[in-house]
Amino acid sequence: MINWKSIFTYVILSVAAFVSLFPFIWMLISMTNKSVDITRGSLMPGSNLFENLSNLFANYNVGSALFNSFFIAIIATVLCLIVSALAGYGFEVYQSKGKDIVFTILLLSMMIPFAALMIPLFRFFGNISQVFPAIGVDTLYAVILPYVTTAFFVFFFRQNTKMFTKDLIEAGRIDGLSELGIFFRIYMPSMKNTLAAAGIISFMNNWNNYLWPLVIIQSPENQTIPLLISNLGSGYTPDYGVIYTAIVIGTIPTALVFFFLQRFFVEGMTGSVKG
Amino acid sequence: MKLVRSKDLLGWFFILIAVIFITLFYFYPMLQALILSFQSGMGVNLEFAGLDNYRRLLNDPVALTAIRNTFIYLIIQVPVMILLALFFSVLLNNPDLKFKGFFRTAIFLPAVISLVAYSVIFKYLFSTDGIVNKFLLNLSLISEPIEWLMDPFWAKVLIIIAITWRWTGYNMIFYLAALQNVDKSVYEAARVDGANSFQQFFYITIPMLKPIILFTAITSTIGTLQLFDEPMNITRGGPGNETLTISQYIYNLSFEYTPDFGYAAAVSFVIVILTVIFSIIQFRLRGDKK
Amino acid sequence: MHGMPNIVLIEDYRAQSFLQAYPDAFYDLSDYFDIDDFADYKKAPTSFEGGQYGVPFDTGVTGLYLRTDYLEEAGYTPEDLTNITWDEFLEIGKDIKEKTGKYMISINPNDPDDLRHMIQTAGVWFTEEDGRTADISDNEAVKEAVRIYNALQEEGIAHINTDWSSRVSAFNSGAVVSVAVGNWMTPNIKAEESQAEKWTVVPIPRLPVEGAVNASNLGGSSFYVLNIPGKEKAAEFLASTFVSNKELYQDLVTEIGAIGTYLPALDGEAFQIRDDFFGGQKIIADFITWMEEIPSVNYGMHTYAVMDILIGEIQKYKSGKSLEEALEDAQKQAEGRLSN
Structure with a gap:
């Protein structure tokens, strides 16, 4: 018997995968081509890969940009997961009127476009520089600090905590665990899928962040990958071969992070203890 | 009673770090921006206005056009994308599905694309003599190429397609992660009762995922x-505006034109x-009832 | 400049708005060099209220790049397109399109930078000489430029590009007969080696208005010193390089194809080179000749704001609004925007 339902599933997913991946295939092809072939829209792989790579690495400090981007994305992601999970858990498990009001106010912070915050935030870091230059303007920490936690992640963890089986907390209390112990030893391990989803998003946001580093970073040695790519594209004669090579290099880390963390979405049994 | 109060205090400790960080890096600059909005002038030469x-703003036709456009995107794009994302996540949550990792990664990847590649590729695909038009012409769905970038209607459609592509x-x-928390036995029970896939989707999946659907909405x-x-x-905002x-x-006013931070x-x-306003409506509509 | 965070390069169109918006942020360089050593048209954008803040860098002197093979096919010579008006350009373009099927030019209606070099041939700008009073609806040059710009599309002789890469690809792929643009486009034109010896450059067409010349500018930028510690050192660095070092200008034009605006340096050998790609034409020397004829205008503080208003109104003009009405509405919007 032909299983129409599963054929339908595969067809739909294959089409969606193709549409999603097409630009990435194009990027991979483009990194092997000369600039002039890329602007012409060539879909055939070329033989310029080695030259693009050597032009990129010889003329730009890709190594330091990669290091900076990894440094920022990893530290910001780890801090974000801990701080946001704590808060999401706190708001949901120890719900009170006062906390609900605070929560609603926190949500307000998501509602203003970042473009409007940039100037005041830059001035704020200018003031920080006077006292603590190590975390002030033109440091990697200044890139990280505003992303240590955002209302978005607090909201995300709170909503997921709503689906967390609260009986487990009582069980932990009966077993004599401290409240913090329950959070770290029961809640966190059982939220692996939520942590994976938040981790992917946080890593991706921090890795790709452009506007804020553009404003706060000044020295070339503190440049991140998106800043490097945008520098490649400025000027009167951008070399698209080199640009696409840099883009592919800049995309691989997030793709890998996703690929390795997404397995947590399958192992659903860690998500909740059933029955 | 004492226990309850100490738990409540402990709860404040859990949220403290987040509150401090968000206050410092969001509310403080937000307050500054609010003060700025009552000032006028070029760059740093500001005075109270x-x-x-x-x-x-009320008499600025460009601002009103921008608000109108944004509304159009919002009303059409958000529901389409959320339904599509739910649909994909349910398909991908099928335990018997093969190549799951591949499909999931493929569909997620548009979210990480570099903006440079994104813009070049979309303009290339949707140019007048581009692949999309060729495809539609070959299928005889259209009789002449669509001016995706030059026609006011189709340019909006293009933006909606692009956002949907990137963010679905x-x-x-978020749904995939949340679906792992849904008790599988509920589905078993429903199947025993003769519920088909659609009924399971609408009567089990959607209600179970409510907190996350609200979050994504x-x-x-x-x-x-x-x-x-x-x-x-x-x-680039075109054709026209x-x-x-x-x-x-906002970006144009701050960085593209002579900076007018107050406005x-x-x-x-x-x-x-x-x-x-929209968030209140959504909280009410979808009912985040305790 | 590497390791010199106090020096910034600012596009000439934006310079006045920065100087006005951040008056204390830039260091006055009047004592370090003489602006009269530079091309005349560079003075207005780089000075402000009696101070000289910018050291002019590259020129955006424009030219009309032509495909000689396509012209020949249609029975024209480059001379036929030398020192013409934009109306003549339009007529020739229609004829060539008919005979060869090739587009005459490629434009991007969402970024109509052609309007800028068109009106500068008439020695005017979108704002009056004060740089802040909108001058659109009563400005003959703007009116003619918008009319011609729209006609290029209406007559079907303009290929439409949507961004830098499709703009470059329009000429690299051989889709267009001409490119009307600043000299900085040269390296991109030469990138398509198979088109060697098929190109030549003639003076940019002028607007059909009184006093217009066949010389204009598009883009170009200048160096500024930020008013922060180390400014004297940065200023001396600029004085010892971009304001005296003739060798440097030879290297710049040879290595990256950037033509400077420092007049004493522009007679070196590197500027007299015959370019085989352009059939042996001394294209750099030609560009320098045209550069000296560029009418000087004050770009003022609102170039891009006015451009965006115009883009919106041109769109309406295209879909049926009268030219007068569209420009009057643009004038009104600009007055509203600029008064604040």
Whole structure:
């Protein structure tokens, strides 16, 4: 018997995968081509890969940009997961009127476009520089600090905590665990899928962040990958071969992070203890 | 009683760090922006102007066009994307599905694309003699090429297609993560009772995922109200101002034109007000009842 | 400049708005060099209220790049397109399109930078000489430029590009007969080696208005010193390089194809080179000749704001609004925007 339902599933997913991946295939092809072939829209792989790579690495400090981007994305992601999970858990498990009001106010912070915050935030870091230059303007920490936690992640963890089986907390209390112990030893391990989803998003946001580093970073040695790519594209004669090579290099880390963390979405049994 | 109070205090400790960080890095600059919105002048030469900026906004045809465009994106794009993301996540949650990792990664990847590649590729695919038009012409769905980038209607459609392409996979992963928390035995029971896939989707999946659907609806609404990357990189707000969004206008006022931070801040608070209204509506509609 | 965070390069169109918006942020360089050593048209954008803040860098002197093979096919010579008006350009373009099927030019209606070099041939700008009073609806040059710009599309002789890469690809792929643009486009034109010896450059067409010349500018930028510690050192660095070092200008034009605006340096050998790609034409020397004829205008503080208003109104003009009405509405919007 032909299983129409599963054929339908595969067809739909294959089409969606193709549409999603097409630009990435194009990027991979483009990194092997000369600039002039890329602007012409060539879909055939070329033989310029080695030259693009050597032009990129010889003329730009890709190594330091990669290091900076990894440094920022990893530290910001780890801090974000801990701080946001704590808060999401706190708001949901120890719900009170006062906390609900605070929560609603926190949500307000998501509602203003970042473009409007940039100037005041830059001035704020200018003031920080006077006292603590190590975390002030033109440091990697200044890139990280505003992303240590955002209302978005607090909201995300709170909503997921709503689906967390609260009986487990009582069980932990009966077993004599401290409240913090329950959070770290029961809640966190059982939220692996939520942590994976938040981790992917946080890593991706921090890795790709452009506007804020553009404003706060000044020295070339503190440049991140998106800043490097945008520098490649400025000027009167951008070399698209080199640009696409840099883009592919800049995309691989997030793709890998996703690929390795997404397995947590399958192992659903860690998500909740059933029955 | 004492126990309850100490638990309550402990709860404050859990949220403390987040509250401090968000206050410092969001509310403090937000307050500064609010003050700025009552000032007027070029760059750093600012003086107090009362409500002038807000008054000016009401008579600024570009700002009103940007607000209208943003609304159009919001009303059409957010529901389409959320349904699509839910649909994909349910398909991908099928335990018997093969190549799951591949499909999931493929559909998520558009969210990580570099903006440079994104804009170049979309303009290339949707140019008048581009692949999309060739495809539609070959299927005889259209008789002459669509001016995706030059026609006011189709340019908006293009922006909606582009946002949907980029963000569906992103929203999908919130659902995928949440679906793991749904008790599988509920589905078994439903199947025993003779519920088909559609009924399971509407009567089990959607109600179970309510907190997360609410989360994605609100964050997508916020994202769309602050939409910037797509019009900036694909259409540059054109043709004319037909795809311009509020956020892009704020950017133009601050960085593209002679900087007018006061007015830009006033326009930003329009987004804040709109977002607050929409969020309240969504909380009410979808019922976040305890 | 590497390791010199106090020096910034600013596009000439934006310079006045920065100087006005951040008056204390830039260091006055009047004592370090003489602006009269530079091309005349560079003075207005780089000075402000009696101070000289910018050291002019590259020129955006424009030219009309032509495909000689396509012209020949249609029975024209480059001379036929030398020192013409934009109306003549339009007529020739229609004829060539008919005979060869090739587009005459490629434009991007969402970024109509052609309007800028068109009106500068008439020695005017979108704002009056004060740089802040909108001058659109009563400005003959703007009116003619918008009319011609729209006609290029209406007559079907303009290929439409949507961004830098499709703009470059329009000529690299051989889709267009001409490119009307600043000299900085040269390296991109030469990138398509198979088109060697098929190109030549003639003076940019002028607007059909009184006093217009066949010389204009598009883009170009200048160096500024930020008013922060180390400014004297940065200023001396600029004085010892971009304001005296003739060798440097030879290297710049040879290595990256950037033509400077420092007049004493522009007679070196590197500027007299015959370029085989352009059939042996001394294209750099030609560009320098045209550069000296560029009408000087004050770009003022609102170039991009006015451009965006115009883009919106041109769109409406295209869909049926009268030219007068569209420009009057643009004028009104600009007045509203600029008064604040």
